[in-house]
Amino acid sequence: MLLAVLFTNIEGNILVERFHGVPAEERLHWRSFLVKLGADNLRRAKSEELFVATHKSVYIVYTMLGDVSIFIVGKDEYDELTLSEVMCTIISSVKDVCGRTPTERLFLDKYGKICLCLDEIVWKGMLENTDKTRIRNLTRLKPPTDI
Template sequence: MLLAVLISNSEGNILIELRKDHIGEFFLVKLGADNLKGARNEELFVASHKLVYVIYTVIGDVCLYVVGKDEYNELALAEVIFIITASIRDVCQKPPSERLFPDKYGRICLCLEEIVWKGVLENTEKERINRLIRLKPPTNI
């Protein structure tokens, strides 16, 4: 099960949070603050505690954390974080920044909800995700 997807700025303020279960945000942000200094863009980092896995990275000037357990081990989470970073890059159309997030907040949240639904990986195809988040009104048939 996917427990959480968090996006924070470099100071540790959470910009977007998608949670299925209670996860210590402070722990994740502290983990990232210690390890992400000087990290290359989209370089993956892995942590685990008991049966919970955390994959995190820097994309632009924001930090992305994906937390899972059971069948969502570090390999499955790497696939999840890859599609999330690709979708965020497509929505922002330039390297994501804390300043850009308020303008793109709605579309980024829609992307996350299309990728992760109720703790399960739902969509992994970028083209399908882009079609689903267009926000066009339904057509009458």
Template sequence: MILAVLFANTDGNILIERFHGVPAEERLHWRSFLVKLGAENLKGAKNEELFVASHKSVYIVYTILGDVCIYVVGKDEYDELALGEVIYAITSAVKDVCKSPITERHFLDRYGKVCLCLDEIVWKGYLENTDKDRVGRLIKLRPPIEP
């Protein structure tokens, strides 16, 4: 199961978060842990360079995309390889939605579309769609394939 997907700025402020199957009392721990992990490792990292970590028997894959840090946490069948596919789908969708160099401002200007993309990619803790064209059609409320 995909336990969490978080987007944060480079200062560590959470922009979007989605938790699945994580008790409310543990969410603060995960927020602070992930932001600290990113602050230590993402300085000077290249765009879309993947980083992997493990904590409390879960896997974490994270990257930076412009001014936005993206974290995906999974367990069981969502190991680092599967989470790599999830984060690739998310970064592709965000790049398509933002279209320009991704700054915090561009990201927040397109907040609604980013949330729709995220909901189409990860549904109730499971990977739903990985094809960016399909996700693009779904967020525009069009059929997923051309008739």
């Protein structure tokens, strides 16, 4: 299961978060842990360079994309290899929506469309779509033609 997808800015403020199957009382712990993890390791990172960590029997894949940090937490069948595939899909979709590598301002300007893309990629903690073209078509809010 994909437990969490978080987007933060350089200062560690959360821009978007999606938790699945994580009790409300544990969410604060995960938020602070991931922000601290990013602050410690992403300071000198190149854009789109993937980092992997483990914590409490879960896998974490995280990266920088322009001014935005992305964190994905998964467990069981969602190991670091699967999470890196999810991360590549999210990066590709965000860059597609923004038209380039996003600044924080551009990310917030495209917030609604990015949330739609996230909903098409991850649904209720399960990986739903990885095809960039299908995600783009589904986020246009038109019915898909290939059903």
